[in-house]
Amino acid sequence: MSDVMLRNISKRFGAVEAVRELSLAVNDGEFLVLLGPSGAGKTTTLRLITGLERPDTGSVMISGRDVTQDPPGSRDIAFVFQQYSLYPHLTVFDNLAFPLRSPARRVAEPIIRKRVEQTAELLHIAGKLNNRATRLSGGEMQRVAIGRALVRDPSIYLMDEPLSSLDAKLRAELRLELKRIQLEVGATILYVTHDQVEAMTMASRIGVMKDGRLLQVGTPREMYENPSSSYVASRLGTPQINLLPASLMSDIPLPRGTQTVGIRTEHLQIAARNGGRLIGRVNRVEHLGEQNHVHLDYRGQMLVTLADPHQPLQSGQEVEMRLTNPLYFDAAGQRLDAMV
Known part of the structure; x- marks a missing residue:
């Protein structure tokens, strides 16, 4: 795993300043959650890290290397999207193996089988490897989507509200599973959500965003007990402050x-x-x-x-x-x- 550093990143789309002078360090092995409503700039921040967007100003560093101008494929990042984005005609095994069969990172088949089986065990879907993606429940499909990122062992995992389309029971279950997996493999994760329960239960640290600005970063306890503003205070706690x-x-x-x-x-x-x-x-x-x-x-x-x-x-x-x-x-x- 690696650390990620954003230095004074800004990104504008026309008249909209999506991200404003954002600086953030994601430490090696950390589970950092960006929390905020729609339009806060969370997803744009992830896209700037992956290289899907280029910043107007500022720089992106991964493991001490400036990757601001590098193409997405060279950054060694795994992205888990809100939607499952599985290949419906493929089995679970082949969906999990797909990133390892990419021409850019092709791996020998015996190693692919080993990694896929290990990842499936970790996600409790080993019994589903021969099923097509269309025969899975919503929770199982999300596990496969997460597994497709885990199987690669990248520098950092970026996750854009991966649990938001699941029902409450499955969300609670996968919150625990995702945190367990992160601790077991020592993964570095930058996770985006609007759900304060996800942030409080999974994060090593939370960053609260509003209108493209990062307002405060701290541990869940620090953010709850010592918010820097009434806005940060209102984003954490049930019932709301x-x-x-x-x-x-x-x-x-x-x-x-x-x-x-x-x-x-x-x-x-x-x-x-x-x-x-x-x-x-x-x-x-x-x-x-x-x-x-x-x-x-x-x-x-x-x-x-x-x-x-x-x-x-x-x-x-x-x-x-x-x-x-x-x-x-x-x-x-x-x-x-x-x-x-």
Whole structure:
């Protein structure tokens, strides 16, 4: 495996600046996830690394070598797309073997068989090698698509939302499988998604993107607990962070310059009224087994927090809200230090 370095990469398509002065290091053996909505520049970043697009400015380095002007075929990169892109007339074995039979990287057949069988075992599809691709389930087809990249042993794997077309159960299963495989083979993976659960559960580090800019990079825990902005905070966490105007929180001390208060579920506890200054009204309660999602109306703003499923709560009930270590943001949405 290898490391990848992007230095001040920018790419424009007409009037749209898809990637803006992006610098990023993907370390050898790392599972780095780029997280952001559609249009954030995630896929363009992958295409710049592969050479499918050329940057307007900046450089791409792989293993210390500048590959900015190199053609895609010389970069030793494996790309897993959102769609399976399998050859329907071929068996699973031949789909997996296809990259190794390419004229550019042709490998002897005994080595191909060994690599294909090893990869199939790793992906738990060894029993499907003689099946045509059209006889596979969605999850099996995605495993074959991932396996077609794994069989090559490239410098880095680039994955563009490979699980997004699967149902929730299969996504959860393949998240675990993909992380297991990455750890077993020591692969370097740059993975793109809009799904924060995928990012939080699989990544060594997460990079949050918006409008072509990379806003913050860090471990999942760092990104969740210490977001640099209200936007980054809103991309991570379920339920989503509550963002309230500071003007509604005049009853509590706030750092100078605070315009928005960020309240995650662990920052907010509710209890029976007992002389506190923050009073909310229960709007509705979602019963989710081991916990409840409680929707509160606080001065016309809706908040969501968690509560013990045995805590007696009902719609219309007034409760006292207690805040512990919320997050503070200025008018530009940038993080402010908490008061000491």
